[in-house]
Amino acid sequence: MRIVKVVALLLLVTLIFCGRKQTQKQTIDPAAAPAKLLEYGNKFFEEGDYENAYIAYRLIYTDYPTSREYIDAVIGLARCYGKFDKYDKQFELLYNLLRENLIPSRVPDIYNAIAEFYENSAGVSAQLTGDDSLDYMHAIEYYQKAVQYPNSQDSLAKGYAQFKIGTLYEKLHNYPKAIEAYQNALNFYGHTTWGSRAETALNDLKARLQMRLEYEQSGSITAKPDTSAPSQAAPLPEDSPDQPLWQPSASDTIPPQPTMEHPSADTTKQSMEPPMPTPPADSTKKPLEHPVPPPSVADTTSAMPDTLDKPKLDIK
Numbered sequence: 251m252r253i254v255k256v257v258a259l260l261l262l263v264t265l266i267f268c269g270r271k272q273t274q275k276q277t278i279d280p281a282a283a284p285a286k287l288l289e290y291g292n293k294f295f296e297e298g299d300y301e302n303a304y305i306a307y308r309l310i311y312t313d314y315p316t317s318r319e320y321i322d323a324v325i326g327l328a329r330c331y332g333k334f335d336k337y338d339k340q341f342e343l344l345y346n347l348l349r350e351n352l353i354p355s356r357v358p359d360i361y362n363a364i365a366e367f368y369e370n371s372a373g374v375s376a377q378l379t380g381d382d383s384l385d386y387m388h389a390i391e392y393y394q395k396a397v398q399y400p401n402s403q404d405s406l407a408k409g410y411a412q413f414k415i416g417t418l419y420e421k422l423h424n425y426p427k428a429i430e431a432y433q434n435a436l437n438f439y440g441h442t443t444w445g446s447r448a449e450t451a452l453n454d455l456k457a458r459l460q461m462r463l464e465y466e467q468s469g470s471i472t473a474k475p476d477t478s479a480p481s482q483a484a485p486l487p488e489d490s491p492d493q494p495l496w497q498p499s500a501s502d503t504i505p506p507q508p509t510m511e512h513p514s515a516d517t518t519k520q521s522m523e524p525p526m527p528t529p530p531a532d533s534t535k536k537p538l539e540h541p542v543p544p545p546s547v548a549d550t551t552s553a554m555p556d557t558l559d560k561p562k563l564d565i566k
Contacts, residue, residue, distance in 0.1 A: 284310050284317040291326050304330040321347065321356045325363045332370055341367055358407035361396035365389040365414065386418050393418070409439030413448045420451075425459060 291306030307330060310323035324347050331340040344367060348360045365388075372385035396411035416431035432455070435448035 284314040284319040284323075287314075288319040288322055288326075291323065295326060295329065300330050300333045304334075321353060321359065325359065328363060328367070332367065337367070337371065337374075354401040355404060356402070357399050358396040358402050358404050358411065361392045361399065362407060362411055362414075365392035365396070365411070368392065369414075369418070383422060386422055390415055390418050405439055406442055406444070409435060409442040409444035409448075412439060413444040413451070416448060416451060420455060425455065428455060 287306045287310050291303045291310075294300070294303035294306060303326065307323045307327040310317065310319055311327055314320060314323075324343055328340045328343040328347075331337070331343065341364075344360060344364050348357070348364065351357065368385045368389040372382035372389070393411040393415045397408050397415075399408075402408075412431060412435035416428045416435060419425075419428035419431055429452060432448045432452035436445050436452065439445040440449070
């Protein structure tokens with residue numbers, strides 16, 4: 251009865267994946283069912299069809315707990331829970347799988363899946379608290395456990411973990427650590443795909459750092475022209491109480507010294523003199539020891555542009 255159920259479910263998954271609307275008779279070996287379900291689950295997941303991927307992984311999880319595909323199915327099922335934003339279910343599956351430790355050689359893959367859980371949680375933490383560094387550090391911790399696990403020689407899983415350590419340190423702007431991680435991936439896992447990807451990432455990071463260094467050096471030379479540009483392009487911000495230095499107000503301008511030839515000096519001087527009860531001319535001429543005869547009408551007319559004190563200057 252169980253075999254019939256599995257075959258029927260496998261046929262259903264096959265029809266969903268192939269997009270066929272009419273059934274057809276197929277003969278499938280029940281022993282190959284877990285591998286086929288895992289293949290379909292992985293394809294569904296890569297295409298973004300997480301619901302059908304969940305169905306395929308779930309069948310292996312419930313009906314084939316002793317199969318070789320069981321660990322991969324649980325990891326895939328946990329990833330589907332992550333896509334559904336059910337992070338508690340995701341972590342529970344991975345933690346129980348690690349605690350069971352069914353196949354020691356697959357432990358690095360489980361560590362990597364837990365690290366991916368924390369890496370994905372960093373995006374949620376950034377939205378809630380504005381800080382994702384703690385989750386990234388937890389992810390790096392589990393990636394390091396994957397690399398350092400002694401009872402497994404899975405170079406592909408360990409190379410992936412070493413490469414991811416470099417990418418996370420790069421996200422944290424710890425570039426020396428990132429370069430070190432990429433270099434270790436290249437040295438110890440250079441024969442894998444992740445070794446070649448680490449080499450590409452390492453060269454790209456070094457090139458960007460060198461470009462930044464050259465930019466900073468060139469920026470220090472052109473710093474002065476850049477700082478003077480705003481004073482020519484726009485005035486000071488609105489919240490500044492003062493006007494720009496290059497456009498002083500009238501109150502800040504020092505008035506010119508009056509001269510005898512400038513007519514405006516007379517008006518300035520007269521406006522500054524306080525009103526007196528007696529004419530200024532009488533009080534000014536009273537202490538003179540050598541009085542002079544009053545000027546004629548013609549003389550006073552010609553002396554209008556001058557100040558009232560100018561007759562003092564004519565006395566020898």
